[in-house]
Amino acid sequence: MNTEEKIIEIKGLTKKFKDVKAVDELSLNVYKGDIFGFLGPNGAGKSTTIRMLLTLIRPNAGNIKLFGKNLNKERALILRDVGAIVEKPDFYNYLSAYKNLEILGRISGKEVSSNRIMEILETVGLKERRTSKVKTYSHGMKQRLGIAQALMHDPDLIILDEPTTGLDPQGMKEIRDLIIHLRDEKNKTIFLSSHLLSEVEQIANRMIIINKGKTVVEGYVQDLLNSTELKVTFEVDDLDSAKQLINQSRWDNKVESFSNNKLIFNLSSEEIAKLNKYFVDNDISVSAVIPTRSLEEYFLKITVDKV
Amino acid sequence: MMTGLIKIELYKIFKKWRTYIGFIAIGLLVAIIQTAMVFEGQKSLDFMTRNLQDSFLFVGNLLNGFFISYLILNMLAVHIPFLITLVAGDLLAGESTAGTYRILLTRPVSRMQVLTSKFIAGNIYTFSLILWLAIVSLGIGAILFGFGELIVIKSSTVIIFDRNDVLWRFLLAYGFAALGMSVVCSLAFFFSSLVENAIGPIVATMAVIIVFVIVSAINIEIFSSIKPYLFTNYILSWRLIFSDPINTSKLLNAVLILLGHIVLLYGVTAFIFKRKDILS
Numbered sequence: 001m002n003t004e005e006k007i008i009e010i011k012g013l014t015k016k017f018k019d020v021k022a023v024d025e026l027s028l029n030v031y032k033g034d035i036f037g038f039l040g041p042n043g044a045g046k047s048t049t050i051r052m053l054l055t056l057i058r059p060n061a062g063n064i065k066l067f068g069k070n071l072n073k074e075r076a077l078i079l080r081d082v083g084a085i086v087e088k089p090d091f092y093n094y095l096s097a098y099k100n101l102e103i104l105g106r107i108s109g110k111e112v113s114s115n116r117i118m119e120i121l122e123t124v125g126l127k128e129r130r131t132s133k134v135k136t137y138s139h140g141m142k143q144r145l146g147i148a149q150a151l152m153h154d155p156d157l158i159i160l161d162e163p164t165t166g167l168d169p170q171g172m173k174e175i176r177d178l179i180i181h182l183r184d185e186k187n188k189t190i191f192l193s194s195h196l197l198s199e200v201e202q203i204a205n206r207m208i209i210i211n212k213g214k215t216v217v218e219g220y221v222q223d224l225l226n227s228t229e230l231k232v233t234f235e236v237d238d239l240d241s242a243k244q245l246i247n248q249s250r251w252d253n254k255v256e257s258f259s260n261n262k263l264i265f266n267l268s269s270e271e272i273a274k275l276n277k278y279f280v281d282n283d284i285s286v287s288a289v290i291p292t293r294s295l296e297e298y299f300l301k302i303t304v305d306k307v
Numbered sequence: 308m309m310t311g312l313i314k315i316e317l318y319k320i321f322k323k324w325r326t327y328i329g330f331i332a333i334g335l336l337v338a339i340i341q342t343a344m345v346f347e348g349q350k351s352l353d354f355m356t357r358n359l360q361d362s363f364l365f366v367g368n369l370l371n372g373f374f375i376s377y378l379i380l381n382m383l384a385v386h387i388p389f390l391i392t393l394v395a396g397d398l399l400a401g402e403s404t405a406g407t408y409r410i411l412l413t414r415p416v417s418r419m420q421v422l423t424s425k426f427i428a429g430n431i432y433t434f435s436l437i438l439w440l441a442i443v444s445l446g447i448g449a450i451l452f453g454f455g456e457l458i459v460i461k462s463s464t465v466i467i468f469d470r471n472d473v474l475w476r477f478l479l480a481y482g483f484a485a486l487g488m489s490v491v492c493s494l495a496f497f498f499s500s501l502v503e504n505a506i507g508p509i510v511a512t513m514a515v516i517i518v519f520v521i522v523s524a525i526n527i528e529i530f531s532s533i534k535p536y537l538f539t540n541y542i543l544s545w546r547l548i549f550s551d552p553i554n555t556s557k558l559l560n561a562v563l564i565l566l567g568h569i570v571l572l573y574g575v576t577a578f579i580f581k582r583k584d585i586l587s
Contacts, residue, residue, distance in 0.1 A: 054412075079414060080415045091405075
């Protein structure tokens with residue numbers, strides 16, 4: 001889907017708040033047609049990066065290019081083609097959803113007709129409540145309105161900062177489907193910030209994980225998730241027999257640990273079935289096989305460490 | 308683009324309930340004063356002219372709409388600044404509190420355009436408040452008392468203006484008052500750029516005005532050198548218009564000083580706002 005045309009090009013981006021480096025020499029590229037997952041635990045520097053991409057925050061160092069143009073020099077021209085949700089969706093609560101969109105449409109740099117506003121309100125399921133003041137909206141409705149304001153001027157690049165936060169499972173699925181539709185049918189480029197690996201995994205083709213403002217890993221989602229060995233937990237009924245069996249076999253060097261009827265191995269995906277068969281053939285009952293990718297485990301670890 | 312932005316800012320201002328507090332307060336204040344004057348006005352006028360009545364014979368309708376409007380305009384420095392800060396203090400801080408900078412400043416409009424449109428809209432609100440004061444003061448005054456000669460009593464002089472010589476002075480005085488209030492608006496706007504809630508700018512602006520007024524009123528040598536720089540000294544300079552002849556150089560000086568304050572406050576606010584990291 002993606003071409004080699006760079007839509008976002010960040011080099012050495014750094015932002016300090018007093019002595020704390022929120023973003024530390026971050027570099028990344030997003031290509032046309034990407035759904036680019038921007039992952040990291042809370043406080044990793046995701047929102048600060050997004051704010052710098054949208055000129056809400058001035059970087060201390062580094063360079064940002066969008067559509068091949070320098071953001072500092074051609075801000076207005078660039079932002080005409082960018083739609084964004086930054087953190088939680090906030091609006092003029094004393095105005096209706098329609099009026100909020102009308103106001104924002106007037107300053108979007110493109111013609112946003114009333115028909116277009118109605119169309120986008122229908123897309124996000126708020127057409128019936130368009131005249132209600134935003135202060136009467138639930139968080140989920142505000143989130144949908146946030147998506148509407150990001151899309152209404154038909155931008156080429158859509159930056160979404162945690163767009164499914166506060167939505168119910170059905171709402172989350174609708175947003176994910178909408179993002180995929182925007183990429184596949186409308187040829188948009190999506191920069192999707194999230195703290196959920198599972199969310200990014202479902203829809204992104206490329207991703208970066210950042211922590212403490214620095215890049216941890218970057219690449220194609222499938223490559224990153226499949227390239228590493230899996231950590232696989234086998235739950236067995238008889239741990240002693242299972243240990244003895246493993247110690248006498250070629251699987252011995254694949255064991256990571258034993259505990260509470262659980263044996264944990266480092267395996268490739270092909271080896272899981274083979275080991276399971278080996279247990280069964282030797283009369284060891286396996287009640288569960290739980291694979292965990294090392295990337296996922298790492299991500300969970302840094303996420304938990306932050307909580 | 309600027310016209311569109313100003314319209315948007317005005318729309319936002321006039322869709323907020325707090326905007327109408329100023330208009331309601333002025334309407335009520337003027338109505339109360341005018342009603343009280345219906346019953347007690349002659350007594351008040353007699354009290355003000357008590358020292359002159361031995362030497363002069365006052366004839367005609369001196370208790371009229373012009374006289375009442377002149378008294379009401381004298382209250383300007385005390386009450387109207389507070390009403391202005393309610394809106395001007397919210398212009399930037401309100402966006403911060405509501406988190407709406409994130410949808411406003413990520414559009415292809417420059418920060419200077421956003422700032423300038425807000426500044427102009429805030430001043431339009433200020434001017435409309437003074438216009439409202441003029442309409443209700445002169446309007447209700449005309450209905451209740453009619454118009455006549457205007458008596459202006461100063462510390463050492465008393466001037467009586469012919470009724471045909473008064474209206475233009477009022478128009479000029481309201482214009483000058485609007486300029487003075489524009490400084491208050493600019494000050495609240497400046498404070499609004501520094502904080503993330505609207506209460507701070509309101510309190511800070513009123514505190515500055517109160518301190519400046521007190522410093523101006525104290526006759527101590529050390530303050531005399533700073534008094535010329537306090538804008539509060541010039542807010543009531545519209546009174547110069549009700550002199551004969553008008554001291555135009557003093558009036559022009561006051562106009563320039565007030566304009567200087569507006570430009571300076573706008574400039575400092577722009578400097579801060581352009582560099583501000585939006586974290587709300």
